[in-house]
Amino acid sequence: MLQLDAIDRTIVRLLRLNARMSNAKLAEEAGLSPSACLRRIRALERSGVIRGYTAIVGASASETTMAVIINITLERQTEDVFNRFEAAVRKHPEIQECYLMTGGSDYLLRVEVENSAEFERIHTEILSMLPGVARIHSSFSIRNVLATRRRSASKRGSD
Structure with a gap:
């Protein structure tokens, strides 16, 4: 399993709060460039840390x-x-x-x-x-x- 550093944990925390956040906004909040942020998200998905995205309906x-x-x-x-x-x-x-x-x-x-x-x-x-x-x-x-x-x-x- 992927070892999570502080930036990965920040990305996961932010996506838990709003999985629809744009990559640009997520990168800004995590202190990364958009391309570096997207690479980390893809690595988190491949490793199974992020297993999917969901909508909570009313x-x-x-x-x-x-x-x-x-x-x-x-x-x-x-x-x-x-x-x-x-x-x-x-x-x-x-x-x-x-x-x-x-x-x-x-x-x-x-x-x-x-x-x-x-x-x-x-x-x-x-x-x-x-x-x-x-x-x-x-x-x-x-x-x-x-x-x-x-x-x-x-x-x-x-x-």
């Missing part, structure tokens, strides 16, 4: 979907089982987020569905077929209270 655009939070417990907690599970999850665009967890379950997944029939299909065709799964516990959201990628002001300086 309720009007997403009110027809509901989030489902899924806790997955694996049969065994070995590196091989984790690797096979994670590789399989990455193949399914229906799974928007996947986190390796501590506590009662091994993974937390998030999917968005239009209705219970769509979730049943995802559960049957995808979740129950993932390698190493011992238990699936799903919770449907009632409504979205907060959705943001921005970090609190107290954490911004530590990037």
Whole structure:
């Protein structure tokens, strides 16, 4: 993995706050020339530090979907089982987020569905077929209270 220096951390912090910031503005804020800034962004993308860009939509655009939070417990907690599970999850665009967890379950997944029939299909065709799964516990959201990628002001300086 790429070793991040202070400039790389600044670029990542600025992109977290506004991924649509122009390269010229980003370069200015990071103290680089635009070409040097673009080279660093491409290196961060190639190395996987920056894995993608997203839009956070308001309720009007997403009110027809509901989030489902899924806790997955694996049969065994070995590196091989984790690797096979994670590789399989990455193949399914229906799974928007996947986190390796501590506590009662091994993974937390998030999917968005239009209705219970769509979730049943995802559960049957995808979740129950993932390698190493011992238990699936799903919770449907009632409504979205907060959705943001921005970090609190107290954490911004530590990037």
